[in-house]
Amino acid sequence: MSALIEVTDLHVTARQANGSDVELVKGVSFAVARGQVMGLIGESGSGKTTIALAVMGYTRFGCRISGGRVRIGDTEVTALDAPALRKLRGRRVAYIAQSAAAAFNPSRTIMAQVIESALIHGIASKADAKVKAIAVFKSLAIPNPETIGMRYPHQVSGGQLQRLMAAMALITDPEVVIFDEPTTALDVTTQIDVLKSFKAAIRDRNTTGIYVTHDLAVIAQIADSITVLRGGEVRETATTAALIHAPVDDYSRSLLAAAEPALRLTGAAQSIEAPVLTVSGLIAGYGGLDSTGMPHIPVLRDIDLAIAPGRSLGVIGESGSGKSTLARVIAGLSPLARGSVKLAGEILPATIAQRSKDQLRRIQIVFQMADTALNPRVSIEDIIGRPLTFYFGLTGEARNKRVRELLDLTHLPSSVGTRRPGDLSGGQKQRVNLARALAAKPDVLLCDEVTSALDTVVAAAILDLIVELRRDIGLTTMFISHDVKTVRAICDDILVLYAGRVAELLPANAILAPHHHPYTQLLLASVPELKPGWLEQSHSRARGSGEPINPRRPAAGCAFEDRCPRRITDTCDRVAPPLRALGPGRVMVCHRQPEEL
């Protein structure tokens, strides 16, 4: 059978600001047979999105297809003029972008946008297109298919919006669908539903697909074959099973290794020392306080935690679970309504203004986005040197010496000192971000999703660095992440948050043991595994309704009740679940006995 999509020796070049050309895609060739899905995998800058867009004959502003051929069926895409390309796009080739929230027009109803391409290409009347759209909604398992089209994009959840964008693409029954990281911005529990509906839609329509992602585990569920890209070149093309079990290329191997983070635990013994950081009865939120002293929009409720010296606490939960707010409250950046934060037994004042310089020094926070966490106009040595001058009064050669030590500690060459953040790679920026926090010699380091914005291979190196720092300088850390795998790999204890409340606290090595909180189980079951067929089997293990956390649920009862597969009617929705202490460092907040779970 001849391939439906054939890309031969594709070159894409971009014009730089100084007028010179740089080649983004350097002679890429691949073919996809009808009804098959090919995965394009690579880190940022590998040209995967550029290639996917070129299949539609599209290049981003300033780029052009400078060589090679793209053929879809009998059509030479690279030979088409603008009107012919317009007929092709949205009709025969459709595109699903990464961020549905940014791709929808917020001022028009969903239905108007979903049927738009059908109307533009004149393949259905408005009434027919609406009927068809509802059928597509049903096939994608979108809730309330009859009425959801009347809503506006902000009125539906992120996972639903992503599926609605798929409906937008599928409405014209395209031969080819290009998926550009469609689940990257979603929580794992939502991702699993979206992946399932994509997979069903592809199978039912015999659609040919190109699936762009950086996540090997995701692509293993969807794709029939995988092309590994690096620096605009193909490193390896193989069937999914072959690539996962027997990768040929070195780079493919490193991708595989990074996808399954090794357990890096240093195995610090359960400490009997007094905790460095203690949080008790913490209630925090936004929008000021009401008459009872509760915040109008509560984000965190009744949080208790303690971190012993040298240990690492992982905090996991979906977006909206309040995990970042927890770090901000501890750092004094967000107000606290009730409860206390204690550092080495001493109660910390709530706000930065009230805390002493030394108290501020002892808690340092590292943010997720190194791009925005480093001042682009300041050199690296001044970024790292500022805490040294500010907290320790170091100047001149003493400061420079310490800066060099910190660069060395974070495995950065000392030559980066004079450069600006814009000249550094993403991984290097994150190292500078860490070095600046370490410069203050903190007692506690709060890491807020520090690896989420990085490519897997780079993220693995940062995790190694954090583990090394823990071992070498006895750093105490609180590590916030949405990724169970990451937290499990580097933390001693794990705190599972749901809707701003503690669901479970457990030692990291107990996470594979049975008897977990239903939400922990859902999280664990939702993490894609690196084996084909996992997605099909996952149905029996997890029940993700795909509904996001509702922060305005009434306070009575368990917050997880509406998503919980093990809920007890008339109990879970009325009575707050009890906190069960299950031995040292293990807490579960659930009506069920641990043995039942």
Add this chain to the structure above:
Amino acid sequence: MRAMIRTILRLVPPTLILFWFAMVFVGPLIAPYDANAIQDADVFDGMSRKHPLGIDYLGRDMLSRILTGARYTAGIAMIATMLSVGSGLLLGLAASAAGGPLDMALSRFLDALISIPSKLFGLVVVAAFGSSIPVLVATLAVIYLPGCYRIVRSVAVNVAALDFVTVARARGENLGYVMLHEVLPNILGPVLSDFGLRFIYVVLLLSSLSFLGLGVQPPAADWGALVRENISGLAYGAPAVIMPALAIASLTISVNLTIDSIFGPQERGH
């Protein structure tokens, strides 16, 4: 060849600006005649070798008067612009970095100020305090302060929301450090473009005030006053009325083009 012409053309506006600012200091020295002395009885005479830009309504040499007037127009405008942009910058940075009540109070007060029509405001102040150069400078600075404050604040609040500012605040840095070291370097581009634009407004407003007879007082004359005093020459097509107007145009347009060429392409590049 085309590239060379383009390069030369690109150098014209900055050269003109440099020329006029040099005239602020040396204008009266290199002027061929005494700007206030009557040279020729032939009023509104056209261009001649002796008087390249003609003769004004009293018979004075126009070139000398324009060169001397640069001191008032460009000089006053420069000082007034520096004052208004400088104070607007400080207030805008403080409002964005501090937020809360300070931001609210400053913003509403300056909103009230911005709602007063600028020419009327100038007329009232000059009528009340009389026209002197310090009064003119202060008036112009106050009139353009709120606009500058608005621009600075709107750019700075976006920068102040970035994580590196949060990190600095979490470190315990004071307001001044956050303003000057973290926020200011990242808003310098827009602020300097605003400076150029503000300067042009000030030149034009100063010229309008002088044209109305409320600006620089005779016998000294800035370019706006030169246009006004020679306005009756319009009927004769006298260069005396055209030339100061061209001088105003050459300065303002040059400033605008220069600012665009420095900050335009970079801003678009992002």
